[in-house]
Amino acid sequence: MRRKTGQGTCAIWAGEEHRMLGATQVPIVQSAAFGYHDMDEWLDVALGRKAGYIYTRNSNPTVEVFEEKVRSLENAEAATSAASGMGIISSTLFALLASGDRVVSVKDTYGGTTAIFNEFMPKFNIEAIQCDTSDDSQIDHEIKKGCRLLYLESPTNPMTKILDIEKFSQAAHEVGALVVVDNTVATPINQNPLALGADVVVHSATKFLGGHADALGGVACGSKELIARIYHYREIHGSVLDPMAAYLLLRGMKTLDLRIGRQNDNAMQVAQFLETHPAVEQVNYPGLVSHPCHDIACRQMRGFGGILSFMLKENSLDAVGKFISRLRFAHAAGNLGAVETIVAPPATSSHVECTREERSRLGIPEGLIRYSTGIENIEDLIDDLEFALKDLV
Numbered sequence: 455m456r457r458k459t460g461q462g463t464c465a466i467w468a469g470e471e472h473r474m475l476g477a478t479q480v481p482i483v484q485s486a487a488f489g490y491h492d493m494d495e496w497l498d499v500a501l502g503r504k505a506g507y508i509y510t511r512n513s514n515p516t517v518e519v520f521e522e523k524v525r526s527l528e529n530a531e532a533a534t535s536a537a538s539g540m541g542i543i544s545s546t547l548f549a550l551l552a553s554g555d556r557v558v559s560v561k562d563t564y565g566g567t568t569a570i571f572n573e574f575m576p577k578f579n580i581e582a583i584q585c586d587t588s589d590d591s592q593i594d595h596e597i598k599k600g601c602r603l604l605y606l607e608s609p610t611n612p613m614t615k616i617l618d619i620e621k622f623s624q625a626a627h628e629v630g631a632l633v634v635v636d637n638t639v640a641t642p643i644n645q646n647p648l649a650l651g652a653d654v655v656v657h658s659a660t661k662f663l664g665g666h667a668d669a670l671g672g673v674a675c676g677s678k679e680l681i682a683r684i685y686h687y688r689e690i691h692g693s694v695l696d697p698m699a700a701y702l703l704l705r706g707m708k709t710l711d712l713r714i715g716r717q718n719d720n721a722m723q724v725a726q727f728l729e730t731h732p733a734v735e736q737v738n739y740p741g742l743v744s745h746p747c748h749d750i751a752c753r754q755m756r757g758f759g760g761i762l763s764f765m766l767k768e769n770s771l772d773a774v775g776k777f778i779s780r781l782r783f784a785h786a787a788g789n790l791g792a793v794e795t796i797v798a799p800p801a802t803s804s805h806v807e808c809t810r811e812e813r814s815r816l817g818i819p820e821g822l823i824r825y826s827t828g829i830e831n832i833e834d835l836i837d838d839l840e841f842a843l844k845d846l847v
């Protein structure tokens with residue numbers, strides 16, 4: 455048997471067998487439907503007896519290459535995609551849950567996911583328990599009470615809290631629950647939740663997978679059986695990835711391994727720089743020895759990722775605004791995971807879906823700054839930070 459290909463090679467070659475008209479690059483099949491003159495063949499494809507395409511809401515060749523690439527990187531049996539990260543997260547949750555079910559999760563989930571738990575699930579009589587992310591015994595306790603699904607995110611955005619995926623997956627399986635992990639912040643280069651025991655891994659491909667902040671997308675990976683259920687939900691509910699967006703994500707993914715390697719390195723150096731700066735109160739980055747869950751991060755991650763957050767000593771939105779406006783090499787924007795460095799307070803990014811009171815209840819400080827490290831030269835990022843922090847001491 456040949457050796458399992460490395461993650462960098464997978465990101466480049468997986469799914470690329472499609473050689474339409476001999477093109478070396480994946481074609482953008484911008485077609486709503488696929489036609490057949492042979493009625494028998496059409497029926498065979500429609501009934502799933504033969505491989506092929508009928509309608510792009512069900513499947514599309516460009517979209518399938520994207521799914522195959524992520525499937526290979528997460529070493530899963532199957533993958534399916536959606537129009538955005540929230541598209542795949544809602545498809546996953548509503549495909550796997552039913553009225554009367556109980557979900558255990560944490561307070562630090564992505565703002566949109568938190569809104570599903572609090573606004574939409576109660577309408578279908580689904581209860582979502584949101585535990586204190588740093589309280590392992592509370593999470594254990596709530597899992598033991600019984601649940602249909604455990605939903606985790608690690609590292610969290612923007613506080614970079616770490617959850618022990620292996621330990622909690624085991625506990626959830628003991629009560630017969632499924633485990634879903636949002637792996638957006640870590641990326642499959644740094645972490646593979648399925649290998650740690652999770653049943654489904656979800657990504658906002660809008661972020662690191664695409665890496666160029668020019669397309670939205672989402673993807674879920676897991677067993678054939680679970681992915682078939684998620685696929686069916688999204689093909690009927692219609693949150694489907696557009697072929698053009700799939701192409702942009704595929705193009706971005708060719709450099710995934712290179713980008714993430716650079717972002718891991720840059721983020722570590724930025725975190726170390728900020729940690730010793732007199733204007734900075736606290737830095738959250740799982741790669742720092744000072745991080746409360748650094749040991750768990752070392753166990754379950756191969757790299758610590760590109761996302762960090764920090765608080766200025768002067769904890770006000772005013773100081774954050776001053777700091778952000780002085781940076782030369784950072785977009786002030788509501789996304790993360792791009793080749794450019796991006797900064798934002800949670801109020802306008804990860805937790806824009808929450809009210810000020812909700813953020814305060816979640817323990818997210820208004821004066822926090824999320825720093826999504828790009829692939830710029832590290833000397834320029836440090837120089838930029840030095841300048842922007844100068845008279846905030």
Ligand SMILES: *Cc1c(COP(=O)(O)O)cnc(C)c1O
Pocket residue numbers: 538539540541564566607611636638639657658659660661670671672790
């Ligand atoms: C951005 C993000 C999402 C949502 O993804 P969209 O593509 O914006 O819908 C979900 N989870 C995490 C961790 C994210 O950062």
